[in-house]
Amino acid sequence: MNAPEQAPARIDLGAEFRDAGIGEVLDALERDLVGLAPVKRRVREIAALLLVDRVRQRLGLATEHPSLHMSFTGNPGTGKTTVAMRMAEILHRLGYCRRGHVVAVTRDDLVGQYIGHTAPKTKEVLKRAMGGVLFIDEAYYLYRPENEKDYGQEAIEILLQVMENQRDDLVVILAGYAERMERFFESNPGMKSRIAHHVDFPDYSDTELGEIAQRMLAGWNYRFDEAARVAFADYIVLRRRQPHFANARSIRNALDRMRLRQALRLFESGATVDAEALTTLTEADVRASRHFQQAAA
Protein backbone atom coordinates (compact mmCIF):
# COMPACT_ATOMS: atom_id res chain seq x y z
CA MET A 1 0.00 0.00 0.00
CA ASN A 2 1.31 3.41 -0.87
CA ALA A 3 1.93 5.76 2.02
CA PRO A 4 -0.07 8.97 1.62
CA GLU A 5 2.03 11.81 0.29
CA GLN A 6 3.93 13.29 3.18
CA ALA A 7 2.49 16.71 3.96
CA PRO A 8 5.10 19.27 5.00
CA ALA A 9 5.19 19.41 8.76
CA ARG A 10 6.10 23.06 9.06
CA ILE A 11 5.03 25.94 6.89
CA ASP A 12 6.62 29.36 6.97
CA LEU A 13 3.72 31.76 7.35
CA GLY A 14 5.86 34.72 6.37
CA ALA A 15 6.86 33.10 3.09
CA GLU A 16 3.25 32.12 2.51
CA PHE A 17 2.22 35.74 3.06
CA ARG A 18 4.84 37.00 0.59
CA ASP A 19 3.97 34.40 -2.04
CA ALA A 20 0.30 35.28 -1.95
CA GLY A 21 1.25 38.89 -2.71
CA ILE A 22 -1.38 40.22 -0.33
CA GLY A 23 1.26 42.20 1.53
CA GLU A 24 1.32 44.76 -1.27
CA VAL A 25 -2.46 45.05 -1.30
CA LEU A 26 -2.59 45.52 2.47
CA ASP A 27 0.24 48.06 2.33
CA ALA A 28 -1.48 49.93 -0.46
CA LEU A 29 -4.67 49.94 1.59
CA GLU A 30 -2.74 51.33 4.57
CA ARG A 31 -1.01 53.93 2.42
CA ASP A 32 -3.78 55.07 0.08
CA LEU A 33 -6.63 55.36 2.54
CA VAL A 34 -6.56 58.01 5.24
CA GLY A 35 -7.78 57.04 8.71
CA LEU A 36 -10.21 54.10 8.86
CA ALA A 37 -8.01 52.34 11.42
CA PRO A 38 -10.68 49.85 12.58
CA VAL A 39 -11.53 48.94 8.98
CA LYS A 40 -7.89 48.33 8.08
CA ARG A 41 -7.55 46.19 11.18
CA ARG A 42 -10.61 44.10 10.20
CA VAL A 43 -9.38 43.64 6.65
CA ARG A 44 -6.02 42.51 8.02
CA GLU A 45 -7.76 40.05 10.34
CA ILE A 46 -9.83 38.61 7.53
CA ALA A 47 -6.76 38.30 5.30
CA ALA A 48 -4.85 36.56 8.09
CA LEU A 49 -7.72 34.15 8.73
CA LEU A 50 -7.91 33.22 5.07
CA LEU A 51 -4.16 32.75 4.84
CA VAL A 52 -4.12 30.51 7.91
CA ASP A 53 -7.09 28.56 6.56
CA ARG A 54 -5.24 27.96 3.34
CA VAL A 55 -2.17 26.69 5.20
CA ARG A 56 -4.32 24.45 7.39
CA GLN A 57 -5.86 22.95 4.31
CA ARG A 58 -2.40 22.17 2.94
CA LEU A 59 -1.52 20.37 6.19
CA GLY A 60 -4.64 18.31 5.83
CA LEU A 61 -6.44 19.89 8.76
CA ALA A 62 -10.05 19.88 7.73
CA THR A 63 -11.47 23.34 7.30
CA GLU A 64 -14.82 24.10 5.86
CA HIS A 65 -14.78 26.56 3.00
CA PRO A 66 -15.04 29.77 4.96
CA SER A 67 -18.07 31.97 4.48
CA LEU A 68 -16.79 35.21 3.01
CA HIS A 69 -19.94 37.29 2.62
CA MET A 70 -19.56 40.64 4.32
CA SER A 71 -21.51 43.66 5.30
CA PHE A 72 -19.95 47.12 5.21
CA THR A 73 -21.82 49.66 7.26
CA GLY A 74 -21.09 53.34 7.52
CA ASN A 75 -22.16 56.79 6.45
CA PRO A 76 -21.85 57.88 2.84
CA GLY A 77 -18.38 58.76 1.59
CA THR A 78 -16.50 56.67 4.15
CA GLY A 79 -14.75 54.49 1.57
CA LYS A 80 -16.96 51.39 1.48
CA THR A 81 -16.72 50.91 -2.29
CA THR A 82 -12.98 51.55 -2.32
CA VAL A 83 -12.37 49.00 0.42
CA ALA A 84 -14.63 46.51 -1.40
CA MET A 85 -12.37 46.80 -4.47
CA ARG A 86 -9.30 46.13 -2.31
CA MET A 87 -11.06 43.25 -0.60
CA ALA A 88 -11.77 41.67 -3.99
CA GLU A 89 -8.09 41.99 -4.83
CA ILE A 90 -7.08 40.30 -1.55
CA LEU A 91 -9.58 37.45 -2.04
CA HIS A 92 -8.33 37.01 -5.58
CA ARG A 93 -4.68 36.80 -4.52
CA LEU A 94 -5.52 34.27 -1.82
CA GLY A 95 -7.39 32.19 -4.34
CA TYR A 96 -10.84 32.54 -2.76
CA CYS A 97 -12.12 34.42 -5.76
CA ARG A 98 -11.25 33.30 -9.29
CA ARG A 99 -11.38 36.66 -11.08
CA GLY A 100 -11.37 39.37 -8.44
CA HIS A 101 -13.67 41.73 -10.30
CA VAL A 102 -16.34 43.76 -8.55
CA VAL A 103 -19.87 44.12 -9.85
CA ALA A 104 -21.50 47.04 -8.04
CA VAL A 105 -25.29 47.09 -8.10
CA THR A 106 -28.24 48.71 -6.34
CA ARG A 107 -31.87 47.71 -5.96
CA ASP A 108 -32.70 48.81 -9.51
CA ASP A 109 -30.31 46.26 -11.01
CA LEU A 110 -31.79 43.36 -9.05
CA VAL A 111 -35.51 43.97 -8.67
CA GLY A 112 -37.88 43.90 -11.62
CA GLN A 113 -40.89 46.04 -12.37
CA TYR A 114 -43.53 43.42 -12.94
CA ILE A 115 -44.28 39.84 -11.97
CA GLY A 116 -41.72 37.41 -13.37
CA HIS A 117 -39.19 40.13 -14.14
CA THR A 118 -37.19 39.93 -10.93
CA ALA A 119 -35.81 36.40 -11.09
CA PRO A 120 -34.18 36.67 -14.54
CA LYS A 121 -32.85 40.12 -13.67
CA THR A 122 -31.29 38.98 -10.40
CA LYS A 123 -29.90 35.83 -11.97
CA GLU A 124 -28.37 37.82 -14.80
CA VAL A 125 -26.53 40.03 -12.30
CA LEU A 126 -25.42 37.00 -10.29
CA LYS A 127 -24.07 35.35 -13.44
CA ARG A 128 -22.07 38.46 -14.26
CA ALA A 129 -20.64 38.55 -10.73
CA MET A 130 -19.65 34.87 -10.63
CA GLY A 131 -15.98 34.44 -9.87
CA GLY A 132 -15.82 37.87 -8.28
CA VAL A 133 -17.49 40.10 -5.74
CA LEU A 134 -21.08 41.31 -5.89
CA PHE A 135 -21.26 44.67 -4.12
CA ILE A 136 -24.84 45.64 -3.26
CA ASP A 137 -24.99 49.29 -2.29
CA GLU A 138 -27.81 50.37 0.02
CA ALA A 139 -28.90 46.77 0.34
CA TYR A 140 -31.77 47.58 2.72
CA TYR A 141 -33.81 48.99 -0.17
CA LEU A 142 -34.20 45.39 -1.34
CA TYR A 143 -36.64 44.82 1.48
CA ARG A 144 -39.70 47.04 1.66
CA PRO A 145 -41.90 45.82 4.50
CA GLU A 146 -44.52 48.54 3.88
CA ASN A 147 -45.43 47.03 0.50
CA GLU A 148 -46.17 43.34 0.67
CA LYS A 149 -46.41 43.07 -3.10
CA ASP A 150 -42.85 44.34 -3.46
CA TYR A 151 -40.62 42.10 -5.58
CA GLY A 152 -37.55 42.78 -3.43
CA GLN A 153 -38.22 39.72 -1.30
CA GLU A 154 -37.93 37.54 -4.39
CA ALA A 155 -34.50 38.98 -5.16
CA ILE A 156 -33.41 38.39 -1.56
CA GLU A 157 -34.47 34.76 -1.75
CA ILE A 158 -32.54 34.11 -4.96
CA LEU A 159 -29.56 35.90 -3.47
CA LEU A 160 -29.70 33.80 -0.30
CA GLN A 161 -29.84 30.59 -2.28
CA VAL A 162 -26.73 31.49 -4.29
CA MET A 163 -24.92 32.79 -1.20
CA GLU A 164 -25.45 29.42 0.42
CA ASN A 165 -24.96 27.01 -2.49
CA GLN A 166 -22.27 28.71 -4.55
CA ARG A 167 -20.03 30.03 -1.83
CA ASP A 168 -16.88 29.32 -3.80
CA ASP A 169 -18.20 31.07 -6.91
CA LEU A 170 -19.34 34.35 -5.46
CA VAL A 171 -18.71 36.69 -2.54
CA VAL A 172 -21.49 39.11 -1.66
CA ILE A 173 -20.77 42.40 0.10
CA LEU A 174 -23.76 44.37 1.35
CA ALA A 175 -23.25 48.04 2.10
CA GLY A 176 -25.27 50.85 3.62
CA TYR A 177 -26.02 53.05 6.61
CA ALA A 178 -25.47 51.26 9.91
CA GLU A 179 -28.94 51.62 11.49
CA ARG A 180 -30.87 50.80 8.36
CA MET A 181 -28.69 47.75 7.70
CA GLU A 182 -29.33 46.64 11.27
CA ARG A 183 -33.08 46.86 10.66
CA PHE A 184 -32.69 45.04 7.34
CA PHE A 185 -30.87 42.18 9.07
CA GLU A 186 -33.49 42.01 11.82
CA SER A 187 -36.23 41.47 9.27
CA ASN A 188 -34.08 39.05 7.23
CA PRO A 189 -32.47 36.72 9.75
CA GLY A 190 -31.46 34.36 6.92
CA MET A 191 -29.33 37.11 5.47
CA LYS A 192 -27.74 37.96 8.80
CA SER A 193 -26.77 34.39 9.53
CA ARG A 194 -25.07 34.00 6.16
CA ILE A 195 -22.86 37.01 6.59
CA ALA A 196 -19.68 36.22 8.43
CA HIS A 197 -17.94 39.57 8.59
CA HIS A 198 -19.45 42.84 9.66
CA VAL A 199 -17.18 45.80 9.10
CA ASP A 200 -18.12 49.20 10.47
CA PHE A 201 -16.77 52.31 8.75
CA PRO A 202 -16.36 55.26 11.13
CA ASP A 203 -16.79 58.87 10.02
CA TYR A 204 -13.61 60.75 9.20
CA SER A 205 -12.30 63.30 11.68
CA ASP A 206 -11.73 66.90 10.56
CA THR A 207 -7.97 66.44 10.29
CA GLU A 208 -8.43 63.26 8.26
CA LEU A 209 -10.76 65.08 5.86
CA GLY A 210 -8.11 67.82 5.50
CA GLU A 211 -5.56 65.15 4.68
CA ILE A 212 -7.93 63.59 2.15
CA ALA A 213 -8.43 66.98 0.49
CA GLN A 214 -4.67 67.47 0.19
CA ARG A 215 -4.27 64.06 -1.42
CA MET A 216 -7.11 64.61 -3.86
CA LEU A 217 -5.62 67.94 -4.91
CA ALA A 218 -2.17 66.42 -5.27
CA GLY A 219 -3.69 63.75 -7.50
CA TRP A 220 -5.15 66.43 -9.77
CA ASN A 221 -1.95 68.56 -9.67
CA TYR A 222 -3.44 71.31 -7.53
CA ARG A 223 -2.46 72.59 -4.10
CA PHE A 224 -3.67 74.96 -1.39
CA ASP A 225 -1.56 77.92 -0.41
CA GLU A 226 -1.05 78.40 3.33
CA ALA A 227 -4.06 80.67 3.88
CA ALA A 228 -6.31 78.43 1.81
CA ARG A 229 -5.32 75.44 3.91
CA VAL A 230 -6.46 77.21 7.07
CA ALA A 231 -9.65 78.37 5.36
CA PHE A 232 -10.40 74.83 4.23
CA ALA A 233 -10.05 73.52 7.79
CA ASP A 234 -12.73 76.07 8.78
CA TYR A 235 -14.79 74.97 5.82
CA ILE A 236 -14.79 71.35 6.97
CA VAL A 237 -16.07 72.34 10.42
CA LEU A 238 -18.89 74.39 8.88
CA ARG A 239 -19.78 71.81 6.27
CA ARG A 240 -20.09 69.02 8.82
CA ARG A 241 -22.89 70.92 10.58
CA GLN A 242 -24.91 71.10 7.35
CA PRO A 243 -27.33 68.34 6.33
CA HIS A 244 -26.33 65.74 3.72
CA PHE A 245 -22.72 65.71 4.80
CA ALA A 246 -21.10 62.82 2.94
CA ASN A 247 -17.54 62.73 4.26
CA ALA A 248 -14.96 62.31 1.49
CA ARG A 249 -17.58 62.76 -1.23
CA SER A 250 -18.57 66.18 0.12
CA ILE A 251 -14.91 67.12 0.18
CA ARG A 252 -14.47 66.15 -3.44
CA ASN A 253 -17.52 68.15 -4.47
CA ALA A 254 -16.28 71.16 -2.52
CA LEU A 255 -12.89 70.93 -4.20
CA ASP A 256 -14.56 70.71 -7.60
CA ARG A 257 -16.44 73.94 -6.90
CA MET A 258 -13.24 75.61 -5.70
CA ARG A 259 -11.52 74.64 -8.92
CA LEU A 260 -14.38 76.26 -10.82
CA ARG A 261 -13.98 79.46 -8.84
CA GLN A 262 -10.22 79.43 -9.37
CA ALA A 263 -10.67 78.98 -13.12
CA LEU A 264 -13.12 81.89 -13.28
CA ARG A 265 -10.84 84.08 -11.17
CA LEU A 266 -7.87 83.43 -13.44
CA PHE A 267 -9.98 83.95 -16.52
CA GLU A 268 -11.47 87.23 -15.38
CA SER A 269 -8.17 88.65 -14.13
CA GLY A 270 -7.05 88.56 -17.78
CA ALA A 271 -3.41 88.45 -16.71
CA THR A 272 -0.86 86.01 -18.06
CA VAL A 273 -0.66 82.89 -15.91
CA ASP A 274 2.17 80.55 -15.02
CA ALA A 275 2.11 76.99 -13.76
CA GLU A 276 2.23 78.29 -10.20
CA ALA A 277 -1.00 80.28 -10.64
CA LEU A 278 -2.70 77.40 -12.43
CA THR A 279 -2.03 74.91 -9.66
CA THR A 280 -2.73 77.08 -6.60
CA LEU A 281 -6.10 77.43 -4.91
CA THR A 282 -6.12 80.61 -2.81
CA GLU A 283 -8.01 81.60 0.30
CA ALA A 284 -10.51 83.59 -1.79
CA ASP A 285 -11.46 80.47 -3.76
CA VAL A 286 -12.22 78.67 -0.50
CA ARG A 287 -13.91 81.51 1.40
CA ALA A 288 -16.34 82.21 -1.45
CA SER A 289 -18.26 79.07 -0.45
CA ARG A 290 -21.86 79.64 0.58
CA HIS A 291 -21.26 77.90 3.89
CA PHE A 292 -19.08 80.81 4.99
CA GLN A 293 -21.78 83.32 3.97
CA GLN A 294 -24.42 81.36 5.88
CA ALA A 295 -22.19 81.20 8.93
CA ALA A 296 -21.57 84.94 8.75
CA ALA A 297 -25.27 85.76 8.33
Added chain:
Amino acid sequence: MRITQGCFSFLPDLTDTQIAAQVNYCLEQGWAVALEFTDDPHPRNTYWNMWGLPMFDLRDPAGVMGELKACREANPETYVRINAFDSTKGWETVRMSFIVQRPTAEPGFRLVRQETQGRMLRYTMESYAVGRAPEGARYAP
Protein backbone atom coordinates in the same frame (compact mmCIF):
# COMPACT_ATOMS: atom_id res chain seq x y z
CA MET B 1 -25.18 6.66 -34.87
CA ARG B 2 -23.25 9.31 -33.01
CA ILE B 3 -23.95 12.74 -34.39
CA THR B 4 -20.91 14.81 -35.17
CA GLN B 5 -21.41 18.55 -35.50
CA GLY B 6 -19.40 21.46 -34.21
CA CYS B 7 -16.11 21.28 -32.36
CA PHE B 8 -14.90 18.23 -30.43
CA SER B 9 -17.65 15.97 -31.76
CA PHE B 10 -15.20 13.24 -32.75
CA LEU B 11 -13.83 13.19 -29.20
CA PRO B 12 -15.42 11.43 -26.27
CA ASP B 13 -18.06 13.60 -24.58
CA LEU B 14 -16.51 16.46 -22.62
CA THR B 15 -16.73 16.35 -18.85
CA ASP B 16 -18.15 19.35 -17.01
CA THR B 17 -14.64 20.46 -16.05
CA GLN B 18 -13.61 20.37 -19.69
CA ILE B 19 -16.74 22.24 -20.76
CA ALA B 20 -16.02 24.91 -18.14
CA ALA B 21 -12.47 25.22 -19.44
CA GLN B 22 -13.73 25.71 -23.01
CA VAL B 23 -16.28 28.28 -21.84
CA ASN B 24 -13.51 30.02 -19.94
CA TYR B 25 -11.54 30.26 -23.17
CA CYS B 26 -14.54 31.76 -24.98
CA LEU B 27 -15.07 34.34 -22.24
CA GLU B 28 -11.40 35.28 -22.29
CA GLN B 29 -11.76 36.01 -26.01
CA GLY B 30 -14.63 38.36 -25.16
CA TRP B 31 -17.27 36.19 -26.80
CA ALA B 32 -20.85 35.91 -25.61
CA VAL B 33 -21.88 32.36 -24.75
CA ALA B 34 -25.35 30.99 -25.49
CA LEU B 35 -27.10 27.67 -24.91
CA GLU B 36 -29.38 25.97 -27.42
CA PHE B 37 -31.26 22.67 -27.42
CA THR B 38 -33.22 20.58 -29.90
CA ASP B 39 -34.52 17.11 -30.58
CA ASP B 40 -34.21 17.49 -34.35
CA PRO B 41 -30.50 17.19 -34.99
CA HIS B 42 -30.66 17.19 -38.80
CA PRO B 43 -27.47 18.87 -40.02
CA ARG B 44 -29.52 21.40 -42.00
CA ASN B 45 -31.57 22.36 -38.93
CA THR B 46 -29.55 25.38 -37.88
CA TYR B 47 -32.29 26.90 -35.74
CA TRP B 48 -32.23 25.19 -32.39
CA ASN B 49 -34.30 26.45 -29.45
CA MET B 50 -32.55 29.12 -27.39
CA TRP B 51 -32.15 28.51 -23.68
CA GLY B 52 -32.46 32.10 -22.52
CA LEU B 53 -30.58 34.94 -24.13
CA PRO B 54 -26.90 34.87 -25.00
CA MET B 55 -24.94 35.72 -21.86
CA PHE B 56 -23.02 38.93 -22.28
CA ASP B 57 -20.52 40.50 -19.86
CA LEU B 58 -19.71 37.28 -18.04
CA ARG B 59 -16.27 36.94 -16.48
CA ASP B 60 -16.41 33.40 -15.18
CA PRO B 61 -17.80 30.10 -16.54
CA ALA B 62 -19.73 29.40 -13.31
CA GLY B 63 -22.71 31.38 -14.64
CA VAL B 64 -22.83 29.37 -17.87
CA MET B 65 -22.42 26.08 -16.03
CA GLY B 66 -25.39 26.98 -13.79
CA GLU B 67 -27.55 27.62 -16.86
CA LEU B 68 -26.32 24.42 -18.48
CA LYS B 69 -27.36 22.45 -15.42
CA ALA B 70 -30.81 24.03 -15.48
CA CYS B 71 -31.15 23.39 -19.22
CA ARG B 72 -30.17 19.74 -18.84
CA GLU B 73 -32.69 19.25 -16.03
CA ALA B 74 -35.49 20.85 -18.04
CA ASN B 75 -34.57 19.06 -21.30
CA PRO B 76 -33.26 15.58 -20.62
CA GLU B 77 -32.79 13.35 -23.66
CA THR B 78 -32.23 16.19 -26.09
CA TYR B 79 -29.21 17.68 -27.78
CA VAL B 80 -27.76 20.74 -26.05
CA ARG B 81 -24.99 22.83 -27.54
CA ILE B 82 -22.95 25.82 -26.47
CA ASN B 83 -22.39 28.59 -28.99
CA ALA B 84 -19.89 31.41 -28.61
CA PHE B 85 -20.63 34.61 -30.51
CA ASP B 86 -17.97 37.11 -31.40
CA SER B 87 -19.45 40.58 -31.62
CA THR B 88 -16.15 42.45 -31.39
CA LYS B 89 -15.72 42.85 -35.15
CA GLY B 90 -19.22 44.11 -35.88
CA TRP B 91 -20.16 41.03 -37.87
CA GLU B 92 -21.72 38.87 -35.22
CA THR B 93 -20.82 35.31 -35.87
CA VAL B 94 -20.50 32.00 -34.13
CA ARG B 95 -16.84 31.39 -33.43
CA MET B 96 -17.29 28.13 -31.63
CA SER B 97 -20.09 25.63 -31.19
CA PHE B 98 -20.02 22.28 -29.47
CA ILE B 99 -22.47 19.67 -28.22
CA VAL B 100 -22.63 19.31 -24.44
CA GLN B 101 -25.46 16.84 -24.08
CA ARG B 102 -26.87 14.12 -26.31
CA PRO B 103 -29.67 11.57 -25.84
CA THR B 104 -28.67 8.13 -24.54
CA ALA B 105 -29.75 6.41 -27.75
CA GLU B 106 -29.10 8.07 -31.10
CA PRO B 107 -30.82 6.03 -33.83
CA GLY B 108 -29.30 8.15 -36.58
CA PHE B 109 -30.44 8.84 -40.15
CA ARG B 110 -31.64 6.81 -43.07
CA LEU B 111 -30.94 7.56 -46.67
CA VAL B 112 -34.17 8.15 -48.62
CA ARG B 113 -34.07 7.39 -52.35
CA GLN B 114 -36.72 9.11 -54.43
CA GLU B 115 -37.14 7.89 -57.99
CA THR B 116 -37.88 10.65 -60.47
CA GLN B 117 -37.96 11.09 -64.23
CA GLY B 118 -36.08 8.57 -66.22
CA ARG B 119 -33.76 6.58 -64.04
CA MET B 120 -32.85 9.58 -61.88
CA LEU B 121 -32.61 9.25 -58.10
CA ARG B 122 -32.85 12.04 -55.53
CA TYR B 123 -31.18 11.36 -52.24
CA THR B 124 -32.11 12.87 -48.93
CA MET B 125 -31.59 12.12 -45.25
CA GLU B 126 -34.26 11.45 -42.70
CA SER B 127 -33.84 11.09 -38.95
CA TYR B 128 -35.37 7.94 -37.49
CA ALA B 129 -36.07 9.75 -34.23
CA VAL B 130 -37.87 12.63 -35.93
CA GLY B 131 -39.88 10.29 -38.12
CA ARG B 132 -41.24 8.15 -35.29
CA ALA B 133 -42.60 10.71 -32.83
CA PRO B 134 -43.61 14.37 -32.58
CA GLU B 135 -41.42 17.02 -31.04
CA GLY B 136 -40.75 16.49 -27.34
CA ALA B 137 -41.24 12.70 -27.43
CA ARG B 138 -38.58 11.78 -29.96
CA TYR B 139 -35.83 10.59 -27.70
CA ALA B 140 -37.90 9.58 -24.70
CA PRO B 141 -36.49 6.33 -23.30
